[in-house]
Amino acid sequence: MGAPAFLAWPFLDAVHRELHDRLAPIAGQVSMLLSDVHDERPETVDCSVRRIVGILGERGILSFAMSPAPGVAPDVRSLCVVREVLAAQHGLADFAFAMQGLGSAPIGLFGNAVQRERYLPRVASGQLIAAFALSEAEAGSDVAAMATEAHWHDGAWYLEGSKSWISNAGIADFYVVFARTSAEGGPKGITAFVVDSNTPGLEIRERPEIVAPHPIGTLVLSNCRIGPDQVIGEPGQGFAIAMATLDVFRTTVGAAALGFARCAFDAALQRARTRRIFGGTLGDLQMTKAALADMSLDVDASALLVYRAAWLKDTMKGRVSREASMAKLHATEAAQRVIDACVQIHGGAGVVRGSLPERLYREIRALRIYEGASEVQKMIIAGQLLKLPA
Ligand SMILES: Cc1cc2nc3c(=O)[nH]c(=O)nc-3n(C[C@H](O)[C@H](O)[C@H](O)COP(=O)(O)OP(=O)(O)OC[C@H]3O[C@@H](n4cnc5c(N)ncnc54)[C@H](O)[C@@H]3O)c2cc1C
Numbered sequence: 001m002g003a004p005a006f007l008a009w010p011f012l013d014a015v016h017r018e019l020h021d022r023l024a025p026i027a028g029q030v031s032m033l034l035s036d037v038h039d040e041r042p043e044t045v046d047c048s049v050r051r052i053v054g055i056l057g058e059r060g061i062l063s064f065a066m067s068p069a070p071g072v073a074p075d076v077r078s079l080c081v082v083r084e085v086l087a088a089q090h091g092l093a094d095f096a097f098a099m100q101g102l103g104s105a106p107i108g109l110f111g112n113a114v115q116r117e118r119y120l121p122r123v124a125s126g127q128l129i130a131a132f133a134l135s136e137a138e139a140g141s142d143v144a145a146m147a148t149e150a151h152w153h154d155g156a157w158y159l160e161g162s163k164s165w166i167s168n169a170g171i172a173d174f175y176v177v178f179a180r181t182s183a184e185g186g187p188k189g190i191t192a193f194v195v196d197s198n199t200p201g202l203e204i205r206e207r208p209e210i211v212a213p214h215p216i217g218t219l220v221l222s223n224c225r226i227g228p229d230q231v232i233g234e235p236g237q238g239f240a241i242a243m244a245t246l247d248v249f250r251t252t253v254g255a256a257a258l259g260f261a262r263c264a265f266d267a268a269l270q271r272a273r274t275r276r277i278f279g280g281t282l283g284d285l286q287m288t289k290a291a292l293a294d295m296s297l298d299v300d301a302s303a304l305l306v307y308r309a310a311w312l313k314d315t316m317k318g319r320v321s322r323e324a325s326m327a328k329l330h331a332t333e334a335a336q337r338v339i340d341a342c343v344q345i346h347g348g349a350g351v352v353r354g355s356l357p358e359r360l361y362r363e364i365r366a367l368r369i370y371e372g373a374s375e376v377q378k379m380i381i382a383g384q385l386l387k388l389p390a
Pocket residue numbers: 132133134135136137138139140141142164165166167168210216366369370371372373374375376379
C-alpha cells in the first residue's frame with residue numbers, strides 16, 4: 001500500500017486530505033534544517049527544535065496542535081496526519097510539533113480567557129515554546145505518587161519539588177506543572193499551574209543524553225512563587241486535567257510511531273527490490289516476502305487503530321481511553337517490530353550510524369515508554385473492559 005492510500009479511508013475527511021497535501025513542501029523545508037543536527041551536540045538539537053517550531057508556526061501548522069475554542073480539543077485526526085508526516089521526515093520534526101500541543105493543551109482545555117489569550121496565540125505562531133511537567137523521578141507510571149507540592153501563603157502559591165524527563169526543559173518559555181496542593185494522597189489534591197521559565201525559583205538541572213536526542217531535563221522548583229492567576233482550572237483538578245490531555249495526545253503518539261514504521265517499511269521494500277543476492281534480489285527470497293507481509297500487516301493494523309481512535313475522539317467528543325490506549329500500544333510496539341525488520345533486511349548497512357534504519361531504530365524506542373508505557377496501556381484497556389456491563 002502506498003502511504004497516502006489511507007487518506008481515502010472513511011475515518012478521514014477532505015480537510016485531512018488537504019492538510020496532508022499542504023504538509024509535503026513544509027516537511028521538505030523542515031527536513032533541510034535537520035541536516036544541521038548532530039546528535040552528540042545538544043546545542044544543535046535545541047537550535048533545530050526552535051527553528052522547526054518557528055517554521056511550523058509561520059506556515060500555520062502549529063494551530064492544528066492547539067485547542068480551537070475554550071474547552072475544545074484539537075482535531076485529533078489532523079494532529080495524527082501532521083505527526084505521521086513529520087515523523088516520517090525526522091523524529092525531531094514530530095517532537096517540535098507535538099510538544100507545542102501537549103504543553104498548551106491544559107490551558108486550551110481548562111484555562112481561563114486571560115490564560116488562553118496570554119499563551120495560545122504565541123504558541124500557535126511559534127513565538128513561545130511549551131512544556132508539560134508531570135513526571136517525577138519517583139512518580140512516572142505511578143503519576144499519582146507525585147511529591148512536588150504547592151503551598152498557599154500570603155496570596156500566592158509556592159512550588160517545591162522537582163520534575164524529571166521534561167521534554168523541552170531548557171528551551172521552553174513556560175511549563176505546565178502539576179503539584180500536590182492538599183494532603184489528600186493519590187490522584188486527589190493535585191493542581192495544574194502555568195509557570196513561566198523566567199520565574200525565580202525555577203531552575204533546569206541535568207539534561208540527560210537520550211538515544212534519539214531531543215531537549216529534555218529536570219525542572220527544580222525551590223520556593224518558586226506564582227500568583228493565583230496561574231492556576232489552570234480549579235485547585236484539585238490537576239489529575240483530571242493531565243488525564244484529559246493525555247486522552248487527546250496518546251493516539252497521536254501512535255501516529256508518530258506509524259510515521260516511523262511507514263518510513264522503515266518503504267526503505268525495506270526498496271532494499272528488497274534492489275539488493276542483489278544469490279543470483280536474484282532479496283525480495284525473491286521467501287523469508288523476505290514473509291517479513292514484508294508481516295511489516296505491511298503491522299503498518300495497516302496500526303493505521304486502522306490510530307485513525308479509528310482519532311475519529312472516535314473527534315466525533316464522539318467524550319473520553320476514548322480504551323481506543324487511544326489500543327492505538328498507542330499497538331502502533332508503538334508494531335513500529336518497533338517493523339523497524340527491527342527493516343534493520344535486518346538492510347544487513348550491515350542497517351546498523352551504520354547515521355543510516356535511516358539506525359536512526360529509526362533509536363527514534364522509536366522512547367515511544368513505548370512515554371505518555372504511558374505499554375504495560376500501563378494494557379492496564380487501561382483491561383480496566384475499561386472490566387467496567388463494561390456483563
Ligand atoms: C524521551 C522521553 C520524554 C518524556 N517527556 C516527558 C514530558 O515531556 N513530560 C513528562 O511529564 N514526562 C515525560 N517523560 C516521562 C515519561 O512519561 C515516563 O518515563 C513514563 O511515564 C515512565 O515512567 P518511569 O520512567 O518513571 O518508569 P517507571 O514508572 O519506573 O516504569 C518502568 C517500567 O515499569 C513497567 N511498568 C509500569 N507500570 C507497570 C504495570 N502496571 N505493570 C507492569 N509493568 C509496569 C514498564 O515497562 C515501565 O517502562 C518522558 C520520558 C521519556 C523517555
